[in-house]
Structures are given as C-alpha cells and as structure tokens.
Amino acid sequence: MKRRSLLKMVATRMIPLAFSGALAQQALGAVSLKKRLRGRVRPGQPGWPSQASWNRLKQASTGQLTRLTPFFAPCAETQTSPACKEALTHVTNTFDLGDQPGLTQTSGWIDAWTSQPSAYALAASNTADIVAAVNFARTHDLRLVIKGGGHSYQGTSDAPDSLLVWTRAMNQVSVQENFVARGCEGTQAPQIAVTVGAGALWIDAYDAVTTRGGRYVQGGGCTTVGVAGLIQSGGFSNFSKAYGTAAAGLLQAEVVTADGRVRIANACTNPDLFWAIKGGGGGSVGVVTQLTLRTRELPASFGAVFFTIRAASDLAYRALVGRIISFYNSALFNPHWGEQMAFNPGNTVNVSMVFQGLRKQQGADIWEPFLAWVRASDDYVFEKAFQCVELPAQHFWDGQFLAKHAPGFTVADTRPGAPAHHMLWKGDLEQAGWFIHGYRSAWMPASLLQADQQARLVDAVCRCARLWRVAFHFNKGLAGAPAADIEAARDTAMNPEVLTAFALAIVAGGEDARFPGMPGAGSDDAKARDNARKIGAAMDELMKVAPGAGSYVSESDYFLSNWQNAFWGSNYERLAQVKAKYDPDGLFFVHHGVGSEAWSADGFTRLASNSVAGE
Structure with missing residues (x-):
C-alpha cells in the first residue's frame, strides 16, 4: 500500500519567539562558559x-x-x-x-x-x-x-x-498481560501492553501484537521504521485518526541519560523526561533503550480505497479538487478514514485511503455519491479504476497472508535467515537509500475545511499542484479524532497544532540512492537544486492559506530557520528545561534538535554567542 510517492548551505540558527524567554535561555545556558566552549x-x-x-x-x-x-x-x-x-x-x-x-x-x-x-x-x-x-x-x-x-x-x-x-540488535518484543508502570502501582490499572527494545522495527511489534496477539498497537505506517525513533518524534500510523499518535501510547521507557545513569521514565517516575520523550525528538535528551506501549482491541477488519482521476482541463481540475475536498469534509473527516490524497501536475488526483470500523460495502457506499458525480461528466476519466478492498485486521501486517490473498501490495525480506514476518509495503521500496532534493510539510488547520474557507484552500492546492505534487496525509492531523485521543496527544511534546490540523501536507521529491562512492549514482546537482526550488515554491503557494503553519519533525525541511517553533511551538521552552536538567553539557546533539542552537551545524563546535549573559 503506497504511503508516499516520494535542502550544505549554512542553516541559520535563529531562536524563535517561543524560545526567546529568559527561562529557556537560562535552561540551555546554565553551565560554565568553560564547559560550554569545549567542543x-x-x-x-x-x-x-x-x-x-x-x-x-x-x-x-x-x-x-x-x-x-x-x-x-x-x-x-x-x-x-x-x-x-x-x-x-x-x-x-x-x-x-x-x-x-x-x-x-x-x-x-x-x-x-x-x-x-x-x-x-x-x-x-x-x-x-x-x-x-x-x-x-x-x-x-x-x-x-x-x-x-x-x-x-x-x-x-x-x-x-x-x-x-x-541499537539494531536490541529488538526483543514481548507482550505484557498485566502491565503497570513502575511507581504507578495503586494509581494505574493493569493493562495489556507491549515492551520493545530500542532496535525493534514496527513490523516486529505488529507481528507480536496483531498477527500473533490479536490486538492493536499504534505505530508507524512504514514497517521498517524503528519503534524508538518514531515514538520520540510523535508518530503516526495509517489509523491515527482513530487511535491518536504513537507517542501518546507510550506507558514507560528506559533511558540512559548523559551522566550514564539508567532511568525509568513514566507518568509517575521522572515524568518530565517521560513527557520530553513523547514527541520531543529523538537523540536530544538520552538514549532510549526500551519502551512499553499501550495496546487496544483490534477491529474485525481494515480496508482501503484506491483510484486515480484525470481532469480534461484546468477548469475541470479545479472543480474536481473542490468537489473532493468538500466530500472529504462531509463524509471522510472522522475516525474511520486515514492516509492520503495527492494532487498532481497534469490535472490528476490520486486517492490511497484506508478505513477501520467499516465493512467493505459500507466503505464503497460512502464513496458512491462522489463517484457518481465524476461519472456524470465527460471532463473526467479514471486512470486507475476505483477499488475497495477489505481484509481481516489481524492479517493487516501478516506478510505471508497478504502474499497469498492480496498479492502485489507487499514485499518480503527474502535474504537467507531473515525473519519470516519481515515485510514492507511495496510503495515504500522507493525509500531505499533515496536522495532528497526537497521536503516540506505543514499542518493544515481544520478551519480551512469550513464552507467559507474551502474556496481559498482549493485555489491554493491548484496553484501548488501546478508546480509539484502535494499530498494531504489525513492520518497525520488529529482534528476529527476521538476526544480522548486528542487529549492524550495534548500531553506530549509535539507542536499543539497537530491537535487542530485535519492533515499534514507534504511536498517532496528526490531520486534513487546516491551514497558516496556508489557506482551508477546520479550526479545532476543542478537538476536536484531546481527541483528543490520548485518544491519550495509549491509549498509557498499552500502556505498562503496557512501562514506560519508548523511542521512535523520527522518529515520537514532541513533548512527551516524557525524549527523550534515549527516542530514544538509553545512546548519548546519546557523541552529546553528538560534538556538542561538531563544533559546540561550537551552530550546529545542532532540537527534541529532541542538545544542544538548551542552548537555548530555539524555538532562539533560550541557557539560562544549562546553563552549566558553575564558569564
């Protein structure tokens, strides 16, 4: 199931207004100048x-x-x-x-x-x-x-x-039938949870929890993504509109902090560290070695809808975009539906959406009014026919079952000795080693779906799609999700904008692998830079109706100047305090991670300009 079709200029290191308060400045600068300047x-x-x-x-x-x-x-x-x-x-x-x-x-x-x-x-x-x-x-x-x-x-x-x-070898996965977070005895009821090592991939978790255990765990859509990294970034799955973010499902973590201590982090023990891990970005406050995640009851089935429509003219395309956005708002903007629609140059729209809590016929019936509108006009053709599929939810990540009953959707890891359950969605193969030209994302506020705002959104989408493909990942915005899951996500370090966004818009592009020294790797830098420019211009058109929109830390522009505010918004100041408490000397550094403004772009040289005033 295809999830994505998928810029060293010196990055500016401005501290946004959300981080300019004295409290955060003190938090990141509360070490001696001598230590701060040691690289x-x-x-x-x-x-x-x-x-x-x-x-x-x-x-x-x-x-x-x-x-x-x-x-x-x-x-x-x-x-x-x-x-x-x-x-x-x-x-x-x-x-x-x-x-x-x-x-x-x-x-x-x-x-x-x-x-x-x-x-x-x-x-x-x-x-x-x-x-x-x-x-x-x-x-x-x-x-x-x-x-x-x-x-x-x-x-x-x-x-x-x-x-x-x-941490790749630390990939153990075990289901806990009566888990209570350490220190929370008497305040938390036991629950069925799953404990995973830092090197486990999501397919490892899905195999244990769903395929063999018959339950659901909120994780990542790409099966080869690491569990630990996704949780620390926030984390979305195909069904986030129903189950919230992966970070919100974290119950407990084991973390090695900069002083070499092994700490347990949960709602009752080191709760500040626990909160920072939930969406504060990986590799900034410690090394997560183990995580325990909430599981839930599994629906009877999951389903999906696929099709592609081409419009005969620009005018017809604008009408198509308007119609499908209006249709999304009225029929699909709810916990049942996830994944994406893509609006492309060439006047086409691709739909690759999934659903839960519905049967196949119900899913098809929901789409019928829109499909009838398309069929009634000679301005549209289906380049890929409408397809609605359903499969038992317990086999959604079961590669052997899918190879037999839904061939063509998945690819197995066929290396000798590879775990039998290791599979990935065929569309994710294009990510193997890919070299990025440009990547931008923006939380699209749900207010743009209001009747008096839809025309502005539609025009922006059409302008954007003239330049580059834009995909609306509806499962990566929590507006429309159950209230309890929105509240759970509110208690994470992610940018609060995710709570009121109906989708994450992504404009991105790249090419096949270009590892240094790799034979046959592409080398047309001029074309790559031109594509980067077009990607930026396309997203700029969309941002005209969502000025200042935040971005998802895992899927974002490398060159963001206001990354603190874009990734974490009002939560950044609190994150800076946690960073200063557990990593006062800045051992942990990642590009555009919490506290990285105190370092050079490569993380080797401390910046004297970030020393505390008066030192």
Missing part, C-alpha cells in the same frame, strides 16, 4: 581516544565494536570487483540497509548532508553496552550518534568522525 574531538586531533582506550571500551561491552570505513570503498579502484558488486546488493532492501552500521535509509540531501559512516560503531546488545558508550563519549568529548531504524530524513542517525551507538 568535540575528531580522529587525529589531540584528545582523540588511543587504540588502548578503544580496546577498553570493547572489553567493557558485550556488543561488537567496529571501526567503520566508507561502505563503497571497494568500488574506488574497480566497479567490477566482487566486493563492489556485493556492496551494491545492500542498497535496494530497506531491511538490509538497516542491518549495515555504515549505511542509512536515506543517502543524503542536496546541499544539506551526505550519508557517511561513523569512525566507530558499537552494536549494543543490552543497556549496559549503551551506558559504556555514553560514558566513553562523555569522557573523551566525542560526537555521539544513535541509530535504530536509521530512517531520519534529516541525517540525525549519521555523522562522520563520531561514535555510533547502534
């Missing part, structure tokens, strides 16, 4: 750990410590060598990409970042390994990187000259 060291510089030091780290951990080299180094002399050919086999399978410590799921972003391996990677097998790595990085002033699924578009799971804490 990270690189290989070959004074202070870089000796080989004996690295050996001690290796001996202190049970995981494997590996010195990394450029992944495509074997292709430097000849592209026909067996080693070069073997390296190329790893970049077309997102499961395989995730299994390589020197690779990332995205190969880079034009003028922003390029996937490069860390100096060393510690493949952690348990929490003690992560404690050892955190203590080592803090003691030696190293740039620390954390990678689980490795899906960060912003390159936050990637940095050269760093120590990588790689």
